[in-house]
Amino acid sequence: MNFDFSLVTDSIPKMLVGVGLTFQLMFLSAIIGLVLAVVLLLMRLSGKWYLGWPAQVFIYVFRGTPILVQIFIIYYGLPQFEAVRDSIFWPILREPFGSAVLALSLNTGAYVSEILRGGVLGVDRGVLEAAKALGLSARQKFIYITAPIATRLAIPAYSNDFISLMKATSLASTITLMDMTGIARTIVAKTFAPYEIFISLAIIYMIFTFIIQKAFGRFERYMSKYVNP
Amino acid sequence: MTNTDTTPLIQLQNVNKFFGSFQALKNISLEVRKGEKIVVCGPSGSGKSTMIRCINRLESHNGGHIFIGGKELTDQVKDINAIRREVGMVFQSFNLFPHMTIIKNLMLAQQLVRKINKPEARETAMHYLERVKIPDQADKYPVQLSGGQQQRVAIARALCMKPEIMLFDEPTSALDPEMISEVLEVMTGLAKDGMTMIVVTHEMGFARSVADRVLFMDEGEIVEEADPETFFKHPKNERTKKFLSQILTH
Ligand SMILES: Nc1ncnc2c1ncn2[C@@H]1O[C@H](COP(=O)(O)OP(=O)(O)O)[C@@H](O)[C@H]1O
Numbered sequence: 372m373n374f375d376f377s378l379v380t381d382s383i384p385k386m387l388v389g390v391g392l393t394f395q396l397m398f399l400s401a402i403i404g405l406v407l408a409v410v411l412l413l414m415r416l417s418g419k420w421y422l423g424w425p426a427q428v429f430i431y432v433f434r435g436t437p438i439l440v441q442i443f444i445i446y447y448g449l450p451q452f453e454a455v456r457d458s459i460f461w462p463i464l465r466e467p468f469g470s471a472v473l474a475l476s477l478n479t480g481a482y483v484s485e486i487l488r489g490g491v492l493g494v495d496r497g498v499l500e501a502a503k504a505l506g507l508s509a510r511q512k513f514i515y516i517t518a519p520i521a522t523r524l525a526i527p528a529y530s531n532d533f534i535s536l537m538k539a540t541s542l543a544s545t546i547t548l549m550d551m552t553g554i555a556r557t558i559v560a561k562t563f564a565p566y567e568i569f570i571s572l573a574i575i576y577m578i579f580t581f582i583i584q585k586a587f588g589r590f591e592r593y594m595s596k597y598v599n600p
Numbered sequence: 601m602t603n604t605d606t607t608p609l610i611q612l613q614n615v616n617k618f619f620g621s622f623q624a625l626k627n628i629s630l631e632v633r634k635g636e637k638i639v640v641c642g643p644s645g646s647g648k649s650t651m652i653r654c655i656n657r658l659e660s661h662n663g664g665h666i667f668i669g670g671k672e673l674t675d676q677v678k679d680i681n682a683i684r685r686e687v688g689m690v691f692q693s694f695n696l697f698p699h700m701t702i703i704k705n706l707m708l709a710q711q712l713v714r715k716i717n718k719p720e721a722r723e724t725a726m727h728y729l730e731r732v733k734i735p736d737q738a739d740k741y742p743v744q745l746s747g748g749q750q751q752r753v754a755i756a757r758a759l760c761m762k763p764e765i766m767l768f769d770e771p772t773s774a775l776d777p778e779m780i781s782e783v784l785e786v787m788t789g790l791a792k793d794g795m796t797m798i799v800v801t802h803e804m805g806f807a808r809s810v811a812d813r814v815l816f817m818d819e820g821e822i823v824e825e826a827d828p829e830t831f832f833k834h835p836k837n838e839r840t841k842k843f844l845s846q847i848l849t850h
């Protein structure tokens with residue numbers, strides 16, 4: 372077979388039209404997911420079983436099932452329930468965009484919560500004892516000592532999760548969203564040239580991965596200035 | 601905190617401490633009056649750290665009584681942090697806050713615990729940094745300092761809280777030999793100013809020149825307690841003699 376470069380140059384600008392939607396899915400889910408992750412983390416660190424246990428179940432369920440299946444359950448499954456259709460969330464859940472953001476947020480929230488917990492567990496015990504000996508309360512210790520140190524420790528793993536999330540946004544195309552992958556699929560349907568189109572698409576995602584990695588690398592260096600000043 | 605020179609500042613009465621079924625402290629009784637300096641020595645694992653950690657309640661004891669300034673440490677003590685801030689502690693591994701500059705390390709607890717405003721906290725911090733002779737390092741991060749400097753910062757950080765009592769847990773054991781004296785010098789100065797101190801250390805020169813009393817601990821017990829002169833020249837207990845012969849020949 373031969374590789375048609377004109378298809379590549381034609382299709383890339385068309386696919387970039389979907390970049391806005393890809394970014395919306397990515398940033399919205401990342402922000403909601405991060406908030407959720409912190410809530411789940413605090414529930415697990417609370418030491419109260421009635422908070423810790425539900426958080427653990429939630430994390431287990433969302434880490435243990437494919438995102439694609441989660442998207443399908445939320446988009447196709449939830450509307451079966453009258454309570455969902457009657458709720459104030461219906462205008463959001465009715466839309467494929469809302470469903471995709473919800474699924475991606477819940478998923479990334481579960482993963483990031485574990486990543487943050489790793490960071491918290493990595494904080495030196497001696498440093499926390501010093502804070503305690505100085506009279507800091509448990510809450511003050513968490514805010515001023517644990518959180519900033521754990522954040523730095525979590526950045527490398529978090530940047531990996533962020534890249535996974537960016538790539539997972541492509542699954543939204545399965546519920547009719549016209550993100551970059553959605554557009555690529557319609558072009559393929561018209562041109563019958565999956566090879567050229569999907570390779571172009573892959574290259575775009577790779578460039579984004581590269582940029583995200585660089586950005587997090589910078590952020591990590593900034594946060595680590597006290598380790599390697 | 602109310603004290604007269606007659607009531608002890610620190611009082612331990614038959615204190616026991618268990619880790620599971622292992623007994624780390626066995627009937628420890630000790631009284632420290634205001635201004636006294638106590639040096640504690642003994643082999644590794646004898647319970648020295650556990651004892652001083654019980655005094656600021658980093659560990660809770662399982663039996664007996666501990667009084668700080670007349671207040672008993674119990675589970676019911678509401679404001680344990682109010683008692684804790686009267687007791688400064690210096691650790692073997694410095695334990696500075698790695699993500700904060702030196703000056704911030706010294707200001708944090710003043711602001712959060714003592715509710716002192718920022719300019720005043722900064723002034724106090726600079727005062728104590730000068731006292732430990734490293735005011736020029738104020739804006740650096742802990743990793744940029746040598747071990748000896750870090751430990752002096754840790755001492756200054758504890759002093760910023762204006763504690764009544766200072767506890768030291770092997771403050772020089774993690775230091776390179778050439779840095780030990782700069783830390784001991786700061787501690788000696790503190791002792792001269794009348795600070796009440798309990799120091800776990802094997803620096804026998806320091807014990808001789810500073811201590812009012814030296815305690816020898818072994819297997820969770822205080823085996824011997826004497827003034828330094830008597831302790832080093834005429835130890836009574838066989839275990840003390842053996843321990844002293846070991847560390848003094850090194
Ligand atoms: N958190 C802990 N859990 C279990 N055992 C401990 C704990 N802390 C100390 N111990 C044990 O208690 C004993 C006394 O320890 P420690 O007070 O640290 O001794 P020292 O400071 O004299 O070397 C040791 O046998 C140690 O293993």
Ligand SMILES: [Mg+2]
Binds near residue numbers: 648650
């Ligand atoms: Mg010890």
